[in-house]
Structure formats: C-alpha cells, structure tokens
Amino acid sequence: MSKNHGISEAVIKRLPRYYRFLGELLKQNIERISSRSLAGKMKLTASQIRQDLNCFGGFGQQGYGYNVSELHREIGKILGVDKMFPTILLGAGNLGKAIAASINFSARGCNLIGIFDIDRELTGKVLAGMNIYHTDELESFCKQYKPTVAVLCTPKATTQATVEQLHNFGVTAFWNFSHYDLTPDYDNAVVENVHLGDSLQTLTYKMNVLSEKENI
Amino acid sequence: MSKNHGISEAVIKRLPRYYRFLGELLKQNIERISSRSLAGKMKLTASQIRQDLNCFGGFGQQGYGYNVSELHREIGKILGVDKMFPTILLGAGNLGKAIAASINFSARGCNLIGIFDIDRELTGKVLAGMNIYHTDELESFCKQYKPTVAVLCTPKATTQATVEQLHNFGVTAFWNFSHYDLTPDYDNAVVENVHLGDSLQTLTYKMNVLSEKENI
C-alpha cells in the first residue's frame, strides 16, 4: 500500500466530497466561501476544513476565505480529474454493466477502453458504447493498450488470480467490487474495495438498534 | 442520527466483515479460532478483534479462543440477518436494476418487496422477479405493505423530496446511491450513503501519488 505522501486516509476520503460541493457552488455562481460557511453546508467543522486543505497548500486568504473556482480547480488537480488513466472493466454481469453505464469515468481521470467477460454469450455485444471482449484477449489487449486501472466485477473465486495476472500486465490500480477482500502485497499497487453487501449490513445494524429503541 | 447504543461507527463498519470471514471459516469446517489467527487472516490486530467483540459480549473462552459457529451466529444476530425488514427500491435505471438483481437482500435481513420508477416505459416490466410499479402507486403501496427500508437509486434532484415523502410513509432506513448527500434531520432515521464516484476518486488520487512516486 502506498504511503500517500503522508496524507491520512481520512482526509483522502473527504476530498471527493469537497470537490463535489465546490462544483455545486460553482454552478450557483458563488465566487468565494469561508471555511465556516462551507462547514455549515457539508456538516463538518470549519477547523477540519482548514486543516484538511492545508495538507495540500494555503488555498485561502485571510479575511476573505477561499475562491470557489480556484479551490475547485486545485482539488480537481489533486484528485487527478484531468488524467486519462486507461481503464478496463472485468465482468459484464449485472453490476459490471451498471457501472460501465452509470459511472462517469472520464470526469474522474479514467478512460474506460475495454470490457471483458468469460461468457462467450456476451462477447461481441456492445456495452456503454464499446465491445465486450473475451477474457482470452486480455493479455494481447493489455500489451497493446497498457491499461493501468481495472474495475473488478468478477466472481469471488477468480478475483485473486485475475489481479495477479493483471498486475503482471501492468495494471496497478484496482477498483474492486468482487466479494473477495483485496489486500495487495505489491508495493506499486493501490486498491479500493467496495463491498455493497457490507454497506447494507451496517444499515440493517443501525435499523436494529433503532427498532429496539422504539420498542422500549 | 441514532446513537447506536454507544458502539462506534468504526466498529460497526467492521462487523459485516467479521461476519463474512467467519462464514468462510464455517464453510471450511473450522471449529475454533483465536483472535491472533483471525487477525492474521483479516489483516487486523488481535487486540482490535478482542476489543471489537467485547463491545457486544464475551464470546470467547480463555485458553481456547472463539467457537466459529457460535461467533458467526452471534454476529449475525447483532447485524440482524434473521430480520425481514420490508424493503423497496426506487429508480430502476442501470444501477437500480443491478442492485435489485445482484444484492442478496434476504441474507442481510431485508425483504425486497417493491420496485418503483417514474418512467412509464418501465412500469409493469419485471425485475428481479417482481413488477416495477409507477411512483404514483408509492403511497398506497406503503400504506398497505409498510416498508421500513428504501434503496435510493434516484436522480440527485429528486432524492431529498422522495426521502421526505417516504419518511412520512413510515420508511426509516435509507440506503442512498443517489449523488445527493443525505443527512437526515429526523431522530428516528438511519442513513447509509454510498457514493461510487467518490470511491473511484479516492482510487485515482492514490494512483496519482503512485505515478508521481515512480516518476522521481
């Protein structure tokens, strides 16, 4: 796991949210904002916002606050929204299809260039404007197009092997939706595990607590 | 937001993962496990596991460790996997369809009983074995079936209004996939926001850090 230039995971997780809120303000033609007023909108503290932003530089100005469009641009740069990481998606099942169709990859520095599945029924069909390739073609595709990001919508059982293969082919970032918990042992790899089932269960846990409370 | 019986958010977020790993061990017919050995598998510390579990009770035994099937059952009970919260899904777009089809709701204490969309093109079609209803029927449906959990795959713009409406109809848990950040002002409501775009951006951030490091 990379050391993230010393920026804590907690701060990193908040960055995309800052970026979104600033984008909203920009749309509303709001020119400047204070940490206090942004904190109000985002349900954070002004202190935390100033601390977070100062991890990356002094974007504000005393007595004025932050220039919305400048701050938005700076955070965008930090997040790499202007990048074009060649990205592939593996597993064109229900979730894979939905992600290919509904995520705006290019607004997030990723360029989706290929979709793969083992099912020959799907191979050749079109999804999100691109052909679905058979997994057999993965190696030659990677050699030619050199993707660096992979979206994993693969079954639990095959994920680990797929990751090892992809890593050999030069993929270093894994957005993992499979039920397999990916903990990369490579130094030069980054992982983001998304486990939707776990997310639903934290909700049901809270729901249980809530309903117990009400039954008292 | 509910106070979760004093259990910290960090612990709650780890519970579903404990449950999954214990389920795996159970499948492998492993009878008992020590906090040390579980920590090795889950890449946590033994200390943390013992602390986490002791929030809910003394499930282990000195000198022995934890009985896998007992601990699995206990955590399942805490998460409420045996519940049957009536659940509805709003928005049968790409993501809504994928979630309806790919999430095992019943294994997580939820019983998906209805899918709704404003698009009359979709109304009447079948998804995940059930009819898609028009949003107009939401009120009468809620009065009859009293769902308590809602999955929101709705557009950003309509989410807040939908939540207010649903809350009036008795829905108290919201699994929110819309791009709108839900921060419920009700006491008797729980929310889990899932923002897939944000998740991808934390990955691209780390990818940027990684590629900068390599270019040194």
Next chain:
DNA sequence: TAGATTGTTAATCGATTAACAATC
C-alpha cells in the same frame, strides 16, 4: 498443573476541535 488465550485496563497514537496570532 502448565499452556494458551481471553477480557480488560492502561499506554499510545492519530484525528478532530479549539484557540489565536498573522494578515488580507
């Protein structure tokens, strides 16, 4: 009994919040 491993208290570490001097 001796060995193992928990439950739990104490120590450490990190993240959030508060305070305030610097400065626009």
Next chain:
DNA sequence: TAGATTGTTAATCGATTAACAATC
C-alpha cells in the same frame, strides 16, 4: 484602519495497540 478569516499551534477526544491478570 477595523473586521474578517485564514494558517497553524496547542488541547482534546477517540480509536488502536500493548500489557497482563484472570481463567479455561
């Protein structure tokens, strides 16, 4: 200049880790 608000240091809070007595 006076008022506002940042950047930054110090204080607080909470979560993780370490240690160890209790006990199976």
